[in-house]
Amino acid sequence: MAPGNFPVHASKPLVTATINMALPWEATDGVPQSPDQDPYLSARTVSMSSSKGVALVTGAGQGIGRAVALRLADDGFDVAVNDLPANMERVESLVHEIQSKGRASSMYLADVSQEDQVKAMIDGVVAEHGALDVMVANAGVAPRISVEEWDRIMAINGRGSFLCYKHAGIQMIKQGRGGRIIGASSLVGKQSGATQGPYSASKFAVRGLTQAAALEFGAHRITVNAYAPGAVETPMLTHSTSEAIIAQVKEMSPLKKIGLPEDIANLVSFLASKESQFITGQSISINGGLFFD
Ligand SMILES: NC(=O)c1ccc[n+]([C@@H]2O[C@H](COP(=O)([O-])OP(=O)(O)OC[C@H]3O[C@@H](n4cnc5c(N)ncnc54)[C@H](O)[C@@H]3O)[C@@H](O)[C@H]2O)c1
Secondary structure (H helix, E strand, C coil), X not given: CCCXXXXXXXXXXXXXXXXECCCCXXXXXXXXXXXXXXXXXXXXCCCCXXXXXXXXXCCCCCHHHHHHHHHHHHCCCEEEEEECHHHHHHHHHHHHHHHHCCCCEEEEECCCCCHHHHHHHHHHHHHHHCCCCEEEECXXXXXXXXXXXXXXXXXXXXXXXXXXXXXXXXXXXXXXXXXXXXXXXXHXXXXXXXXXXXXXXXXXXXXXXXXXXXXXXXXXXXXXEEEEECCECCHHHHHHCCHXXXXXXXXXXXXXXXXXXXXXXXXXXXXXXXXXXXXXXXXXXXXXXXXXX
């Protein structure tokens, strides 16, 4: 099937949810003056048995996205997960894993570079789970250099992030109770490297988008941030980088190691939490000391 032609598919929960799905988040007309008055913040102090809110993680079939989805489930979120149809089996098994933690989950097969699919995905999450509170626009690709690949990488990393931010923002503003939008930049979104041109440009784009969206959505108590990892041990890294280069990168790090997907999930967990409410517009370096801002 040609890219962009596959349908968005929302699976029904694979295990009957036993969780009380009534979310304690409340709509409000005014901008609150203190955290106590902020419905987003107060909603996050609910007991462990009820949901902290609804998160959507794109590109969750493997790597960083998978670790982030599992971590947000451990944190108490119901977690909807997205990836391409080619990754359906992995996403299905992730849905089971999230549900086995006692959280609701559902699967959305969609290409984040296609606006109709992103919009249908977010509508599907709201229909299934009742709301969208945390958007993690994680999906990304890192191909080599050619004109065709420039277009593909900009479509997925640049336009895909833009579409996820845009439609998540529209939904969160409609809900009127704030929210969190989190994107995937990179170390090379701050300091490029030879042969990294298109990928680096796309990750600089995520930084710019993150700043603009933070300015635009701030009045609605929606924070917008991105993670900017160095080398992280995922299929993206191991498929695109030789073992010799990975060994060199480890040697260059003051910590003498590369990151794990769980390291990034720890940061996303904080960015999604009530405690991060004063951070917005940032692309946060998480690179083992390979680069200092
Ligand atoms: N691994 C690293 O070293 C590293 C470093 C810096 C930034 N990042 C960024 O972090 C994010 C996750 O990286 P990763 O290493 O886990 O990558 P990965 O390749 O292991 O996983 C990415 C996932 O995104 C999915 N995906 C690709 N195109 C998609 C599309 N159009 N729509 C929906 N899903 C799509 C893939 O199928 C895959 O499951 C990416 O944005 C990446 O650029 C990774």
